Amino acid sequence: xxxxxxxxxxxxxxxxxxxxxxxxxxxxxxxxxxxxxxxxxxxxxxxxxxxxxxxxxxxxxxxxxxxxxxxxxxxxxxxxxxxxxxxxxxxxxxxxxxxxxxxxxxxxxxxxxxxxxxxxxxxxxxxxxxxxxxxxxxxxxxxxxxxxxxxxxxxxxxxxxxxxxxxxxxxxxxxxxxxxxxxxxxxxxxxxxxxxxx
Numbered sequence: 001x002x003x004x005x006x007x008x009x010x011x012x013x014x015x016x017x018x019x020x021x022x023x024x025x026x027x028x029x030x031x032x033x034x035x036x037x038x039x040x041x042x043x044x045x046x047x048x049x050x051x052x053x054x055x056x057x058x059x060x061x062x063x064x065x066x067x068x069x070x071x072x073x074x075x076x077x078x079x080x081x082x083x084x085x086x087x088x089x090x091x092x093x094x095x096x097x098x099x100x101x102x103x104x105x106x107x108x109x110x111x112x113x114x115x116x117x118x119x120x121x122x123x124x125x126x127x128x129x130x131x132x133x134x135x136x137x138x139x140x141x142x143x144x145x146x147x148x149x150x151x152x153x154x155x156x157x158x159x160x161x162x163x164x165x166x167x168x169x170x171x172x173x174x175x176x177x178x179x180x181x182x183x184x185x186x187x188x189x190x191x192x193x194x195x196x197x198x
Contacts, residue, residue, distance in 0.1 A: 024050065132152070
């Protein structure tokens, strides 16, 4: 099985017939920026939308499969990560930061209508630890946007249990259904807006 990278697009084919439907193509290019378009064989009837391909339209993708009769017979399709995302993921992890557990996570309405704030509380292991909420980075909007509960130390940690509360506005960091609060040992999904505020 080979891997083929490129830009996924579609054309409407068999227009005006009962078999009218989209056909999918992978645009590829060489070092001289000369492009070629390779047909991708759908895994549904000719007139139907292939959901796995359709969900990745107008994006750079990597397709795993084989070529038969000048068409790619695909097995898997994934979105190509941007170079800056790959470089970010390869950076060393900062040792002064750690995920910590939380006790309660609540979504409250903001001062402006249809805005929301996440408030998380719990107990931190160091009295001088700063607790912040850090949203994860995504290429594509997820159902539940992950938000990590992160503790950071500056200097020598003073070991003593101490309550904390941290908050973050949810503008621009909400999934299609809500958020997921991620602590050291457990995570909790929250619908946004909450049912009590909907």
